[in-house]
Amino acid sequence: MDAPYELLTRLTALSPHGLGEVNALVRATCAASTGLTPLAAEGAAADDPAVRDFAEQFATDVASVSAAQREAFLASAGKDAFAITVLTFVADFVPRVQAGLDVLGLPPIPDADGWDHDTDPIDLVLNQFAPTVGAMRALDPVTTEVVRLRGAVQHDCRLCRSLREGTALDAGGTESMYDDIERYETSTQLDDGHRAALRYVDALIWTPADIDASLAAGLRSHFTEPEAFELTLDVMRNAANKIAVSLGADAPRVTEGTERYLLGVDGQPVYG
Structure with a gap:
């Protein structure tokens, strides 16, 4: 770290x-x-x-x-x-x-x-x-993608919402699972670890000065210290989309549907 x-x-x-x-x-x-x-x-x-x-x-x-x-x-x-x-x-x-x-x-x-x-x-x-941060690999790819997509919606980044990471798709991520992110508390496709991660994501984005201790304990019950650290930094890395959103520069690369990409071993996205 x-x-x-x-x-x-x-x-x-x-x-x-x-x-x-x-x-x-x-x-x-x-x-x-x-x-x-x-x-x-x-x-x-x-x-x-x-x-x-x-x-x-x-x-x-x-x-x-x-x-x-x-x-x-x-x-x-x-x-x-x-x-x-x-x-x-x-x-x-x-x-x-x-x-x-x-x-x-x-x-x-x-x-x-x-x-x-x-x-x-x-x-x-x-x-x-x-x-x-993108090169960190303590977290599994599906959780990483679920966390990214939550931030994409919360910040309303059009580009981020249009992207799908290929390693996460190959590891079991599906559109129906990703659709459930918006209703994660009642989802049957997202597990308890995903729910704990998403509660933490929401807290960092909306109520960072008042993160409940029980929420943090719930996260730590599902994730190791390196995983929890990576998840925290993932939220920040994903939130770099705020730069583009604030400047109105977040247009997607595709006109419809979604675009598959890979997060390379160097942490850089690889398209096409």
Whole structure:
């Protein structure tokens, strides 16, 4: 688990040149929106109502980011819009992961030694963190896919909803099982482990400051420590879809039906 923890620490240390005040703003805003402890920030927060409004909606319910909110954010952020959106994702989801680790009794994210002014947040999140988590294999592929699809619906990511991971399909995942994710408490196709995982997913997404101890105990009764850690990071990796959803860039690659892909051994998706 050393590499994922190291990457989480590096995410907390991000404070890119020229974006320190905006980074402080989104860190404070996202935490206030979720009731969690904000990530530390370098310097005072910027006074930018458009960025604040965008970050608040991003954290609260990204699927409801309006066209007006998006346009105002893009106008204010300018050429840094993508980087600021990624920083917003970090501000939003790293505290959720820490809350999950806390309630599961797993080691906390280590503190950073100092501020990182030089690393590109886009590269760190999308090209390093996401594939590192994608390459983890403690969880079985069907549970991994069930968790991914729950996040896809909760964040209303059109691309994610259109995808089906091939290893999970080969391991017994079916469309009827996946349809049952929306009614998992009464499903006859999803087992008790799936239900425990999905309750945890929902808690991380909607009530991260109030994850019930019995819910966490239920998860730990079905999953080992490495599995529970991977599941927690899977929720964050999947939630990177919030970046595309918030910017209106989540269109599916197919016009109808679903598209099969494979999650490679390097954690990168392989299409076609």
